[in-house]
Amino acid sequence: EDQVTQSPEALRLQEGESSSLNCSYTVSGLRGLFWYRQDPGKGPEFLFTLYSAGEEKEKERLKATLTKKESFLHITAPKPEDSATYLCAVSQTGANNLFFGTGTRLTVIP
Amino acid sequence: NAGVTQTPKFQVLKTGQSMTLQCAQDMNHNSMYWYRQDPGMGLRLIYYSASEGTTDKGEVPNGYNVSRLNKREFSLRLESAAPSQTSVYFCASSEAGTGAGNTIYFGEGSWLTVV
Numbered sequence: 001e002d003q004v005t006q007s008p009e010a011l012r013l014q015e016g017e018s019s020s021l022n023c024s025y026t027v028s029g030l031r032g033l034f035w036y037r038q039d040p041g042k043g044p045e046f047l048f049t050l051y052s053a054g055e056e057k058e059k060e061r062l063k064a065t066l067t068k069k070e071s072f073l074h075i076t077a078p079k080p081e082d083s084a085t086y087l088c089a090v091s092q093t094g095a096n097n098l099f100f101g102t103g104t105r106l107t108v109i110p
Numbered sequence: 111n112a113g114v115t116q117t118p119k120f121q122v123l124k125t126g127q128s129m130t131l132q133c134a135q136d137m138n139h140n141s142m143y144w145y146r147q148d149p150g151m152g153l154r155l156i157y158y159s160a161s162e163g164t165t166d167k168g169e170v171p172n173g174y175n176v177s178r179l180n181k182r183e184f185s186l187r188l189e190s191a192a193p194s195q196t197s198v199y200f201c202a203s204s205e206a207g208t209g210a211g212n213t214i215y216f217g218e219g220s221w222l223t224v225v
Binding site for chain 2: 031032099103
């Protein structure tokens, strides 16, 4: 069964304390892996798309990496404004849907 | 630069009432989607439209109907609302289908409560 699992469910970090969020997937025919950020009361905001194992993308304090089984979202020296829920999703070749994980709720404490 | 716009933002319905959620995108995208988001569950696809005049069921289509009015607009209708349809609804769009690796962009959401 195709699945997307994110861990941990929740993460509390001190400002400046780097860490990583995990997204493991078991889907056939992976076409892309997507990371979104979602603030309370808002829609998901697109961050990155990764297409093949070994690919990496960066944006400010965030860096996303992809292997054949999982993706990591590395957060370097986070700030309170990085607090949000981070969602991972995958698309399959030929399927017109994104399969989402349940997210990691990140809280960065000043 | 509006992106994907949904209305209404909040709605309370009584069981059995009907309503339509409206969605419009200004990015000239071909594909549009309706998702629902419930606590403890990932976003789940209700319906998908690859282009004007075409719609397909997603994972959880029961109790919903959709209309792709034109390239910009995609509406979601609840004919007889049930408490199980209490959720946050997101409209989204992409240039083409996600099967080709295209990115989906989301609206701000519509909070629906059925009492």
